[in-house]
Amino acid sequence: MHNHNYRYFMLNNLAIESAVRAAEKKTGLDFGHKEPAPSDQDESYYPQFSAQVREEAERMARNYVLFYSLENSIRDLIVDVLSEKHGEDWWSVTGVVPDVVTKSAEGNQKKESGTGVTVRSDRLIDYTNFGELGEIIKSNWEDFGSILRDKRAVERILANLNTLRASIAHCTALATDEEVRLHLSLRDWFRQQA
Structure with a gap:
């Protein structure tokens, strides 16, 4: 089994876990997926935000976890x-990465290095x-x-x-409909795996 198949398996599990948590919240039942208790530091700041903002943030955090996992996978x-097709230095092989993407990633890396924050990565792909x-x-x-079944379908899914x-x-x-669309698009992405 290829390394990327394991990643897809894990990402699919994250989507299932998110659905279980949503079902727990909707039904009020406990399936054993309790959220960790907030830290003392959180408790000193969170009460300053409205309950609506905090609830919305918790709901959106699940979407962030899904998208973070998807994008990094x-x-x-x-x-x-x-790397397999062009070698470990694939980023530098002429024609593999579109010039506009290379320039953007290099610009993002340079901009970040000028801020004094910890550098996020030494890989340019992490700046795309x-x-x-x-x-x-x-x-x-x-x-x-x-690996992927249909180019046009992949383009559409990634655009969505x-x-x-x-x-x-x-x-x-x-919006609730867009959360559903996110989960459907994730399923579409997984269906494109050959």
């Missing part, structure tokens, strides 16, 4: 596939955004064709997910 898939990951896959479809990502990444609540 796609990064790992890209690294695994392109979600849409750029899709561009890397599209430009290397011949390398991903044995990128649209949903904006609310998650920028701390605005997803």
Whole structure:
């Protein structure tokens, strides 16, 4: 079994866990997935926010976990596939990463290094955004064709997910329908795995 298959298995489990937690909350039953108690530091700050904002934040946190897992599993898939096909230094191989993606990642890395914060990674792929990951896959479809079923379907799924990502990444609540769409899009992504 390929390394990326394990990641998909784990991401699928996260989606199931999220659904179980939602069912617990909706039914009031306890299936053994209790949230950890907040730390003392949290308790000193949280009461300053309205109950509505805190409840919305908790709901959106589950969506963040799902999307974080998805986005990073796609990064790992890209690294695994392109390392296997083009060698460990695949990022530097001419034509593998679109120039616009390389320039964007390098710019993001340079901007971050100038802020004085801890550098997030030494891999340029970690400085790409979600849409750029899709561009890397599209430009290397011949390398991903044995793993992903249909190029147009993958493009559509990633575009839908990128649209949903904006609310998650920028701390605005997803409407209930959009949370459903997120879960359906995750299922669509998994169905594309060959």
